[in-house]
Amino acid sequence: MATARRRTRSRTRRSRxxxxxxxxxxxxxPPIVQLRESTVVYPGGHVGLExxxxxxxxxxxxxxxxxxxxxKSTLFKLLIRELxxxxxxxxxxxxxxxxxxxxxxxQLRRRIGTVFQDFKLLPxxxxxDNVAYALQVTGTPRGQIKHQxxxxxRMVGLGAKLHSxxxxxxxxxxxxxxxxxxxxxxxxxxLADEPTGNLDPETSIGIMQLLxxxxxxxxxxxxxxxxREMVDKMKRRVVQLHEGxxxxxxxxxxxxxxxxxTEFGARxxxxxxxxxxxTV
Amino acid sequence: MxxxxxxxxxxxxxxxxxAAPSIAAIVTIAITVLLVGVLVPVLKASGSKTDxxxxxxxxxxxxxxxxxKSEIKQLRETIEATPDVAxxxxxxPAKALKTLERDLDEKNILDAINNKNPLPPSxxxxxxxxxxxxxxxxxxxxxxxxxxxxxISPAIEEIVTAEQTDQIREVTGAVKILLAxxxxxxxxxxxxxxxxxxRLSIYARRREVEVMRLVGATNxxxxxxxxxxxxxxxxxxxxIAVGILFVGKVIIADPLSDKFALIENLNTIAFAPLVAILxxxxxxxxxxxxxxxxxxxxxx
Numbered sequence: 376m377a378t379a380r381r382r383t384r385s386r387t388r389r390s391r392x393x394x395x396x397x398x399x400x401x402x403x404x405p406p407i408v409q410l411r412e413s414t415v416v417y418p419g420g421h422v423g424l425e426x427x428x429x430x431x432x433x434x435x436x437x438x439x440x441x442x443x444x445x446x447k448s449t450l451f452k453l454l455i456r457e458l459x460x461x462x463x464x465x466x467x468x469x470x471x472x473x474x475x476x477x478x479x480x481x482q483l484r485r486r487i488g489t490v491f492q493d494f495k496l497l498p499x500x501x502x503x504d505n506v507a508y509a510l511q512v513t514g515t516p517r518g519q520i521k522h523q524x525x526x527x528x529r530m531v532g533l534g535a536k537l538h539s540x541x542x543x544x545x546x547x548x549x550x551x552x553x554x555x556x557x558x559x560x561x562x563x564x565x566l567a568d569e570p571t572g573n574l575d576p577e578t579s580i581g582i583m584q585l586l587x588x589x590x591x592x593x594x595x596x597x598x599x600x601x602x603r604e605m606v607d608k609m610k611r612r613v614v615q616l617h618e619g620x621x622x623x624x625x626x627x628x629x630x631x632x633x634x635x636x637t638e639f640g641a642r643x644x645x646x647x648x649x650x651x652x653x654t655v
Numbered sequence: 656m657x658x659x660x661x662x663x664x665x666x667x668x669x670x671x672x673x674a675a676p677s678i679a680a681i682v683t684i685a686i687t688v689l690l691v692g693v694l695v696p697v698l699k700a701s702g703s704k705t706d707x708x709x710x711x712x713x714x715x716x717x718x719x720x721x722x723x724k725s726e727i728k729q730l731r732e733t734i735e736a737t738p739d740v741a742x743x744x745x746x747x748p749a750k751a752l753k754t755l756e757r758d759l760d761e762k763n764i765l766d767a768i769n770n771k772n773p774l775p776p777s778x779x780x781x782x783x784x785x786x787x788x789x790x791x792x793x794x795x796x797x798x799x800x801x802x803x804x805x806x807i808s809p810a811i812e813e814i815v816t817a818e819q820t821d822q823i824r825e826v827t828g829a830v831k832i833l834l835a836x837x838x839x840x841x842x843x844x845x846x847x848x849x850x851x852x853x854r855l856s857i858y859a860r861r862r863e864v865e866v867m868r869l870v871g872a873t874n875x876x877x878x879x880x881x882x883x884x885x886x887x888x889x890x891x892x893x894x895i896a897v898g899i900l901f902v903g904k905v906i907i908a909d910p911l912s913d914k915f916a917l918i919e920n921l922n923t924i925a926f927a928p929l930v931a932i933l934x935x936x937x938x939x940x941x942x943x944x945x946x947x948x949x950x951x952x953x954x955x
Binding site: 455478481482483484485486489495497499508509511512513514556560 | 658661668672862863865866867868869870871872873874876
């Protein structure tokens with residue numbers, strides 16, 4: 376029963392991407408992320424992403440799953456314009472990010488928070504300085520920095536560790552610092568690349584709670600993960616990539632169906648043959 | 656203002672952490688600036704010295720003893736009308752004798768040679784510019800069809816350009832070029848060394864740069880600390896060199912100039928402008944070095 380509902384919802388999502396009648400209906404508020412047939416080819420010919428179309432609405436919480444080398448990191452780099460698509464387009468909040476001039480790219484990145492598996496904290500700076508760094512580079516006045524950093528660190532539960540250095544913190548605490556840094560600007564979009572990849576299950580739950588809380592405040596979250604349990608428990612939209620292509624896009628999905636890729640492909644084909652029983 | 660503080664803070668942080676290569680670059684710049692600091696006054700002094708010599712470059716036009724007064728007068732007018740001639744001075748045999756006596760520091764030469772002055776009259780032709788020596792010479796004695804010079808007046812016995820002056824011209828020119836080449840080479844060496852320091856600093860701080868890019872720092876915001884780091888290296892190096900130069904001036908040059916009027920009188924550069932030039936030059940070279948390196952190695 377539950378499976379049937381999931382399948383229905385998943386098809387609903389697909390029809391929105393392909394026919395995209397909803398895009399026109401929502402013109403006044405475009406999706407926060409919209410990829411159209413984006414293909415990324417690395418120097419040397421390796422294809423990182425192949426004709427990926429993906430639309431993410433504001434306020435969504437979405438998991439990107441897939442085996443190593445499936446193109447998840449490429450997708451991330453595409454969204455912050457570290458990479459440019461060989462074909463297709465990438466729109467963030469309705470703007471084609473590859474059309475903006477290069478010197479405006481930093482402004483784009485200020486509106487996208489990023490969290491990584493290895494935290495990317497600066498080891499020779501305190502917790503406070505690490506978070507303040509994100510504001511300093513954008514030219515925020517000192518007084519405001521002080522205020523915002525203290526607030527955000529209190530929110531992630533590190534209000535008492537302002538002056539610790541990263542190597543004095545546990546992995547979970549370090550990830551909290553990195554989330555604080557990504558969110559201190561209150562960006563509308565937060566990308567997290569395996570945020571719990573280095574953490575034990577107990578700590579992971581805390582991190583996920585934090586991300587959930589951020590999502591509840593209105594920020595769109597895109598989380599790349601291998602954490603099967605987490606995805607299954609959260610029951611959120613799941614996009615599965617395989618060899619640079621989207622092979623599954625499911626609302627309230629699981630980390631993976633029990634079937635393997637071939638079986639999955641067969642099922643998808645079968646489902647599409649059934650026709651349109653989905654409702655919008 | 657806060658931004659500037661941030662840049663300097665970052666540069667200071669980088670210098671402290673990157674101490675070894677920074678010190679290497681500072682020492683190299685110090686050595687370079689020291690050498691340039693010695694070269695510039697020497698160059699300036701040798702320049703002023705050769706300028707003196709060049710002012711003295713002149714043509715001597717010796718006349719036949721039998722030359723008529725009218726011929727001499729006419730020739731003088733002709734020479735004065737020649738382009739590039741600044742002044743013409745007639746030297747009578749009597750005056751030439753006096754000069755000779757003075758130069759040899761011996762009175763009454765005439766007594767020794769039977770009271771008969773053997774010296775011919777001559778013109779001392781001064782030029783407006785020593786480089787025009789040859790053109791004036793050929794104007795006074797244009798080459799005949801066979802190529803050997805023929806004086807314009809029968810009164811002229813011989814035209815002499817002091818051979819020495821040519822040699823002086825060549826030698827001082829070569830010295831100047833050599834010094835300039837050394838200075839330029841040293842400048843290039845320090846450019847590369849600053850560049851290398853910045854390159855190491857970029858490598859040491861690639862994590863910072865990565866984070867800066869992720870949180871949306873503009874390219875120049877990322878670059879400035881490196882540029883400032885380079886300039887600080889330049890200023891430190893120059894400061895050390897200037898300190899050594901000052902000590903050298905007080906201990907070596909000043910006592911010497913008390914003893915030898917020559918050194919004191921040299922028309923060389925004063926210490927304050929020299930320091931300004933050296934520090935300014937070191938800063939420019941350092942900023943250039945970091946700028947070029949940033950362009951090549953900081954992919955942002």
